[in-house]
Amino acid sequence: MRRELLWSALVGASMVLLAGCSQEKKADAKNEERPVKTVEVAAAKSIKQLDYSGSVKARYDVSLSFRVGGKILERVVNVGEHVKSGDLLARIDPSDYQLGVSKAEADLDAASRQVETYALNKRRAQSLFDQNVVSKSELDQRNLAYDQAVSSQKSATTALQQAKNQLSYTNLYATSAGIVTQVDGEPGQVVSAGSPVMTMALDGEKEVVIAVPETEISQFKVGKSVKAQFWARRDLVLTGTVREVAGSANAQSRTFNVRVSLPQNPDILLGMTATIEAQGDEPQSGFDLPLSAIAKVDGKTVVWVVNPTSSTVEMRPVSVGEFSATGLHVFSGVRAGDKVVAAGTQFMTEGMKIAVMGDDSGAVATTAGTNASASVIN
Missing domain, CATH: 2.40.50.100 (RNA polymerase II/Efflux pump adaptor protein, barrel-sandwich hybrid domain)
Structure with missing residues (x-):
């Protein structure tokens, strides 16, 4: 009996000790800090650089x-x-047109002979009229016939010239x-x-034709100065001028053709690939964040912002736009100076304790430019 009581007491004490250890582990897990790397949000440059690729063409294609x-x-x-x-x-083949010239020449010859005949009849009628042998109406008929013959001769002359023109058109x-x-x-x-x-x-002016999306077309005005670089001549940079901006978008690509005139340069050949670099006219607001800092939670685009006071993270929805050279452009949801989790966002939860391992500030670079930007759905 004593042995059973002692065994029960030992089991009970063990259970109490195990329960205490389990609670301590849960408390430790709850208070455990997850190591993370962060980036500091920096404002994008106010002027955006626009880069578009195109090909060199002649200004006039005929x-x-x-x-x-x-x-x-x-x-x-x-x-x-x-x-x-x-x-x-x-x-x-000029054969048919040569025949046309021969026919026109024959028609003109016949018309010329007819003029000669009616001219003789006209003179005879005039002489007889002067002698009161024929009437005035007879003289008028001879004059009318002569005038008609002259008109026919003129028409035949014109027809011959047209036939010769047609023959000459057989050569391009x-x-x-x-x-x-x-x-x-x-x-x-x-x-x-x-x-x-x-x-x-045609020889002469050359230009680069680029396709600009509707989101950027307002940045291109006729007369705007741009830089042109060429893949085949990396060392060559020319200053070009926007000559023409299409008035409507292409039906398939929904982009606008922009033509940039280039200065004369013998090294620039037709068909060369060129990159046009232009400075945006409108200020750019917002921030650039690395793609690894952007997460999707319940269909929302978010970032995890570090609370430096409590060393915890909080979820913030953000509005994103174009891809940039350093990641993705963010328009709202964060402020300059905020620190956001740069990697491992899938492990974050609201209020999670974190330990900052180092500020990877180099991951957030100011916007230098965008190429054929892709929109991200908010």
């Missing part, structure tokens, strides 16, 4: 076509060749000096008048 239809006999030039003004580019000549950039007509192909058979980039 589509060339025959002014008459027919079968192409010969193409004299190839893509990439440089031609001078007046150089022959292509020919179409370069209207200006430039480079052939595209060929759409080949020998043996039948083309109609006005159908493009060749495209030329």
Whole structure:
């Protein structure tokens, strides 16, 4: 009996001790500080740099076509060749147009002979009228016939000139000096008048064409100075000028074409890839945070802000926008000087005790520029 009582007392004491240890562990776990790295929120620069890629094009691209239809006999030039003004580019079969010239010449010859005949009749009628042999109406008829013959001769002369013009149009000549950039007509192909058979980039001014999203198009005005850099010539930087801003967005890409004129430079070739750098005209507000500091909680975009007094974290919803060179741009929800958890946000809970391991301030850089920005849904 005594042995049983002693055993019961020992078991009870053990349970009390175990319960005490469990409570101590729970208390320790609750008070345990989680080590984290933080970044300090810094204001973005007031002026945003805009970078867009494009390609070098000639200011004037001309589509060339025959002014008459027919079968192409010969193409004299190839893509990439440089031609001078007046150089022959292509020919179409002139046979039908040569026949047209021959017919017009015959018609003019017949009309000229008719004029001679009616001129003789007119003179005879005038002589007979002077002798009172024919009436005034007879003389008028001869004069009218002569006038009609002269009109027919003029029409035949015009028709001959038109036929010669049509014949000359069977040869396609370069209207200006430039480079052939595209060929759409080949020998043996039948083309109609006005159908493009060749495209030329005219010598002279060059420009870079870039596509700007609607969120940034207000930053580009005609006359604005920009910098142009070229992938093939990293050492070359030119100052360009915005020449044209499209009045409407492209139906597919929803971007606006902006044309930047470049100064003359022999090292710049058509088709080169260029980067246009422009300074924004409108001040930029907000902050840049690393992507690792941004979290999603219950569908909301949030950051975990450190309370330096209590060494705890609190969740703050933020409004985000474009990607930047250092992460993501935040418009609201934080202030300059706030410290936010830079990594491990998935482990954070409201009011969690933390121990700051070091301020990784280098992770938050001021905005230097944005490229073809991507929006993030708030």
